[in-house]
Amino acid sequence: MAQKRINSPVSIYSHYAALVLLALITLAPIWIMIATGFKPDVVVQSRDPVWFFFVPTLDNYEFILTRGRFDTYLWNSIIVGTISTVLTLLFGGLCAYALARTDFRGRMFTANATLLVRMVPPAVLAVPAFAMVIQFSLDNDLAVLIFFYTALNLPFAVWLLFGFYKQIPVELEEAAIVDGASPLQVFFRVLLPLMKSGYAVAGIFTFRIAWNEFILALLLTGRSTRTLPVGAAGFITDTGVEWGRIMAMGTLIVIPPLLFTFFAARQIIAGMTAGAVKG
Amino acid sequence: MQKLGPYFFILPAVAVMFAGLVYPVLQAFYLSFFDWKIGTDIDDAPFVGFAHFIRMMSDEAVLESLWVTLRFGFWTITIEMFLGVSLALLLEKPIRGASVFRTIFILPLMVSPVVVGLIWRYLFDARIGWINYYLGYLGIEPQVWLGDAQLAFFAMVFTDIWQWTPFIFIIVIAGLQALPSEVLEASKIDGANWWQHIFFVKLPMIKSILIIALLLRLIDVFRALEVMFIMTGGGPGRATEVLSLHIYNRAFTTQQLGYASAISVLLILIVFLLSLAILKLGNPMKDKADI
Numbered sequence: 001m002a003q004k005r006i007n008s009p010v011s012i013y014s015h016y017a018a019l020v021l022l023a024l025i026t027l028a029p030i031w032i033m034i035a036t037g038f039k040p041d042v043v044v045q046s047r048d049p050v051w052f053f054f055v056p057t058l059d060n061y062e063f064i065l066t067r068g069r070f071d072t073y074l075w076n077s078i079i080v081g082t083i084s085t086v087l088t089l090l091f092g093g094l095c096a097y098a099l100a101r102t103d104f105r106g107r108m109f110t111a112n113a114t115l116l117v118r119m120v121p122p123a124v125l126a127v128p129a130f131a132m133v134i135q136f137s138l139d140n141d142l143a144v145l146i147f148f149y150t151a152l153n154l155p156f157a158v159w160l161l162f163g164f165y166k167q168i169p170v171e172l173e174e175a176a177i178v179d180g181a182s183p184l185q186v187f188f189r190v191l192l193p194l195m196k197s198g199y200a201v202a203g204i205f206t207f208r209i210a211w212n213e214f215i216l217a218l219l220l221t222g223r224s225t226r227t228l229p230v231g232a233a234g235f236i237t238d239t240g241v242e243w244g245r246i247m248a249m250g251t252l253i254v255i256p257p258l259l260f261t262f263f264a265a266r267q268i269i270a271g272m273t274a275g276a277v278k279g
Numbered sequence: 280m281q282k283l284g285p286y287f288f289i290l291p292a293v294a295v296m297f298a299g300l301v302y303p304v305l306q307a308f309y310l311s312f313f314d315w316k317i318g319t320d321i322d323d324a325p326f327v328g329f330a331h332f333i334r335m336m337s338d339e340a341v342l343e344s345l346w347v348t349l350r351f352g353f354w355t356i357t358i359e360m361f362l363g364v365s366l367a368l369l370l371e372k373p374i375r376g377a378s379v380f381r382t383i384f385i386l387p388l389m390v391s392p393v394v395v396g397l398i399w400r401y402l403f404d405a406r407i408g409w410i411n412y413y414l415g416y417l418g419i420e421p422q423v424w425l426g427d428a429q430l431a432f433f434a435m436v437f438t439d440i441w442q443w444t445p446f447i448f449i450i451v452i453a454g455l456q457a458l459p460s461e462v463l464e465a466s467k468i469d470g471a472n473w474w475q476h477i478f479f480v481k482l483p484m485i486k487s488i489l490i491i492a493l494l495l496r497l498i499d500v501f502r503a504l505e506v507m508f509i510m511t512g513g514g515p516g517r518a519t520e521v522l523s524l525h526i527y528n529r530a531f532t533t534q535q536l537g538y539a540s541a542i543s544v545l546l547i548l549i550v551f552l553l554s555l556a557i558l559k560l561g562n563p564m565k566d567k568a569d570i
Contacts, residue, residue, distance in 0.1 A: 016374070023383045026386060044407070092292055094291060121547070121550055123527050124303070126526065134321070254389075258389065265385060269385060272385070
């Protein structure tokens with residue numbers, strides 16, 4: 001690993017200095033959100049930015065947690081995120097396995113089509129989804145969101161899991177088949193345990209998309225089925241914007257993606273770069 | 280049974296992707312031939328043939344939002360690629376603590392686009408926004424950022440650069456660090472200086488990564504609408520109304536579902552062509568099966 005490199009014009013000190021500066025630029029807006037959520041309204045409304053020194057208050061959190069319908073939104077987001085993630089991993093895993101391990105008529109077509117539909121813009125789904133909801137009277141039904149999030153996430157999950165299956169030596173499965181295991185047994189007993197990290201990455205990406213998605217959720221949910229991003233956007237009204245409360249809500253929404261990032265940054269980066277670097 | 284096996288495995292995923300992605304696209308195509316308005320029964324909607332498509336070609340609102348999308352894509356991607364690639368080339372050397380920085384750099388990508396929009400709407404706020412405050416130190420008068428066509432467009436570009444430059448940076452670093460060391464050694468032994476090394480060795484070797492990153496970003500410019508939706512709603516006028524947002528507004532604000540479907544056919548065509556370009560560069564799933 002310790003290869004010699006052509007001397008870069010960047011010394012080790014300026015290297016760190018640059019990284020620290022970039023990190024600060026990246027973090028500043030996120031920090032401002034977190035801080036603003038804990039500020040009393042007087043501080044928020046004053047024209048002078050306050051970075052650190054203010055008397056923190058939980059007023060904003062108290063408001064959104066008790067007077068809004070935060071618990072409903074949270075519950076909806078958790079349900080939609082969890083179920084669509086489980087379905088995506090289950091269906092996507094089976095599909096990726098077949099694509100990685102068997103050859104069948106239509107295999108190339110399936111692989112190419114999967115990659116093509118990955119890019120379908122949510123805005124294109126909006127009108128047809130709306131039509132479907134009207135036609136089958138599905139408004140106020142979380143199942144619609146779960147269905148569309150599963151569909152939106154499957155292409156990427158299939159593609160990512162395909163790469164992970166490819167890395168597992170075929171001999172392991174062959175040995176199991178010789179021992180008399182059925183295809184399903186091979187899948188669940190032999191492969192699944194080796195695929196843990198693959199499924200973790202795919203799961204993080206899927207859950208994050210479902211958790212963050214806004215436009216379909218805005219369109220397809222009613223009062224009792226709203227998810228968190230829709231709830232947060234609802235704080236912007238024509239009569240005024242309660243920045244303290246909005247930022248508190250934003251902070252709460254960002255907690256799960258932030259936790260994923262801190263605990264699985266390496267895997268997330270692997271998933272992000274896999275597309276460009278290996279391809 | 281053995282022959283049908285693979286089909287059972289792919290069936291659930293293929294069925295959901297068909298019903299949830301392919302079928303809606305076909306339906307959008309179908310709906311584009313009807314003048315369907317919100318609140319009316321879809322079966323009563325009059326058939327209008329290609330009228331929507333003909334109207335679209337001279338519809339200033341559609342052309343303007345297409346133009347906004349292209350300009351937005353041009354500025355954001357050019358700046359993001361320049362910044363991301365330069366920073367990656369300068370800072371690629373593996374150093375202690377690199378993983379901490381990388382963790383920080385992916386944060387903007389993990390934050391919900393709605394929240395990104397909310398944060399920057401606050402920062403660009405004309406009255407209490409932090410950006411106006413700090414520009415005051417430079418002697419710049421407070422601006423109504425999101426109320427002026429050009430400034431609002433700039434604010435969108437700025438926000439996008441904050442959010443997406445790290446993506447380019449991380450992808451390019453990963454590509455650079457995966458380059459075979461023999462080639463880099465050879466270039467060094469041949470006496471290339473730092474600039475030659477960059478322009479004649481490294482950049483050509485990561486060309487495909489750069490192209491894929493560019494295409495991915497371009498597709499995303501055509502797909503994303505949340506940040507604009509939250510910060511400006513597409514306004515003022517149509518200054519920040521990208522094509523996706525225009526479709527949404529057409530469908531659910533002006534309530535022309537059929538016409539909006541026709542515009543989404545245009546959008547899907549653009550995205551489809553860009554995706555084909557990516558596919559041409561290689562589908563990793565094309566490798567022959569091992570069994």
